[in-house]
Amino acid sequence: MKDLMKKLREQAVEAIHEAQDVETLESIRVKYLGKKGEMTSVLKKMGSLSAEERPAMGKLANEIKSEIEEELAQSRRTLEERMLQRRLESEAVDVTIPGSRIAIGHEHPMYSVLDKLKDIFVGMGFEILEGPEVELADYNFTKLNTPENHPAREWTDTFYFTEDSNILLRTQTSPMQIRAMEEKPLPIRMISPGRVYRKDEVDATHSPMFHQIEGMVIDKGVTMGDLKATLNLVVKQIYGENTVTRFRPHHFPFTEPSCELDIRCHKCGGKGCPTCKGEGWIELLGAGMVHPKVLRNCGIDPDVYSGWAFGMGLERLALGEYKINDLRLIYENDKRFLEQF
Numbered sequence: 001m002k003d004l005m006k007k008l009r010e011q012a013v014e015a016i017h018e019a020q021d022v023e024t025l026e027s028i029r030v031k032y033l034g035k036k037g038e039m040t041s042v043l044k045k046m047g048s049l050s051a052e053e054r055p056a057m058g059k060l061a062n063e064i065k066s067e068i069e070e071e072l073a074q075s076r077r078t079l080e081e082r083m084l085q086r087r088l089e090s091e092a093v094d095v096t097i098p099g100s101r102i103a104i105g106h107e108h109p110m111y112s113v114l115d116k117l118k119d120i121f122v123g124m125g126f127e128i129l130e131g132p133e134v135e136l137a138d139y140n141f142t143k144l145n146t147p148e149n150h151p152a153r154e155w156t157d158t159f160y161f162t163e164d165s166n167i168l169l170r171t172q173t174s175p176m177q178i179r180a181m182e183e184k185p186l187p188i189r190m191i192s193p194g195r196v197y198r199k200d201e202v203d204a205t206h207s208p209m210f211h212q213i214e215g216m217v218i219d220k221g222v223t224m225g226d227l228k229a230t231l232n233l234v235v236k237q238i239y240g241e242n243t244v245t246r247f248r249p250h251h252f253p254f255t256e257p258s259c260e261l262d263i264r265c266h267k268c269g270g271k272g273c274p275t276c277k278g279e280g281w282i283e284l285l286g287a288g289m290v291h292p293k294v295l296r297n298c299g300i301d302p303d304v305y306s307g308w309a310f311g312m313g314l315e316r317l318a319l320g321e322y323k324i325n326d327l328r329l330i331y332e333n334d335k336r337f338l339e340q341f
C-alpha cells in the first residue's frame with residue numbers, strides 16, 4: 001500500500017510538471033485527489049489494515065495529499081504567470097507598425113458646383129435661405145401668379161398629397177421668392193438651393209427629383225440691367241471671363257419680362273457639337289423681373305419696389321461642367337464614378 005501511494009505521488013508530480021495549462025492541472029487534481037480519485041480509492045482500502053499499521057499509513061497518505069496539493073498550487077501559479085506574460089506580449093501595441101489608411105470620401109461633384117455658386121453670391125451680399133420641400137400650392141403656384149386650372153398645376157406633372165391639391169412636393173424653388181418676401185425685411189438679396197420634384201420618368205436627362213437654385217433681389221430701382229449684369233458676372237466666374245451670354249425672351253407666370261440665359265458652347269465655341277446638341281448655345285437658367293402681381297401678393301408696393309429673380313437646375317450645370325453624359329450617375333453613388341472628381 002505504501003509503495004502504491006508513493007507510486008501515485010510520483011505519477012501525480014510528474015503529470016503536474018508536464019502540464020501546460022490550468023485545465024490540465026485541474027483534471028490531474030480530480031484524477032488523484034477527487035472523490036473518485038486514485039488516492040481516495042487507496043484510502044478506502046485503509047479499513048483492511050491492522051490497527052497498528054493504520055496511523056502510519058494515514059499519516060503518509062495525508063503527507064502525499066498535501067504534497068500533491070502543494071505541487072498543484074505551485075504549478076498553477078507558474079502557469080498563470082506565464083499566461084499573463086503571453087497575453088501581455090500578444091496584446092502589446094506596436095506603435096511603429098504603419099497604419100491602414102482610412103478611405104475618406106469627398107464632396108459630390110454637384111455640391112462642388114453648388115458651393116462655387118454659393119461663394120459667388122455670398123461674395124455679392126446675398127444670403128442663403130432654406131425652404132420646405134413639402135409646400136403649399138399657394139406658395140408653389142397661386143402667389144406666383146399661377147392660378148388654379150393653369151396647365152402647370154396638372155396632376156400629371158406634380159406630386160400632390162391631398163385630393164384638393166393644396167399640399168404638394170414643390171416643383172420649383174420659386175416658392176422661396178414668396179417666403180422671402182413675406183418674412184424678410186426689404187431690401188432682399190437671397191439665393192435658395194434645394195430639391196424639387198416633378199412626375200418625370202427616369203432617363204439620361206430626367207429624374208423625378210432634381211435640384212434647383214433660386215435667386216432674387218428686391219430693392220428700390222432694380223432693373224433688368226441689374227439682372228443682366230449680375231448674371232453675366234456669375235456666369236463669367238464659373239465659365240471664364242470670355243464666356244459669351246445670350247438673354248432670350250421667354251415666359252414665366254411670375255416674372256415680366258422673362259428670359260432664358262444661354263451661354264455660347266464652351267466646347268465648340270458656337271459651331272455646334274454633341275455638348276450643345278448642335279445648337280452652339282447651352283441653356284443655363286430662367287429669369288425675369290418679379291411680376292408686379294407677385295410683389296402685391298406679398299404686400300410689397302410695385303410702384304416703390306422692383307426686383308429680379310432666376311432659377312437654375314444644378315444637375316445640368318454639373319453635367320456640363322464635368323462632361324457627364326447621364327444624369328443617373330449623379331444619384332447612383334457609384335464610387336467608380338464619384339472618385340473621378
Ligand code: PHE
Nearest residue numbers: 172174286287288309310311
Ligand atoms: N422656376 C422656374 C423654373 O423652374 C425658373 C425661374 C425662376 C424663372 C425664377 C424665372 C424666375 O423653370
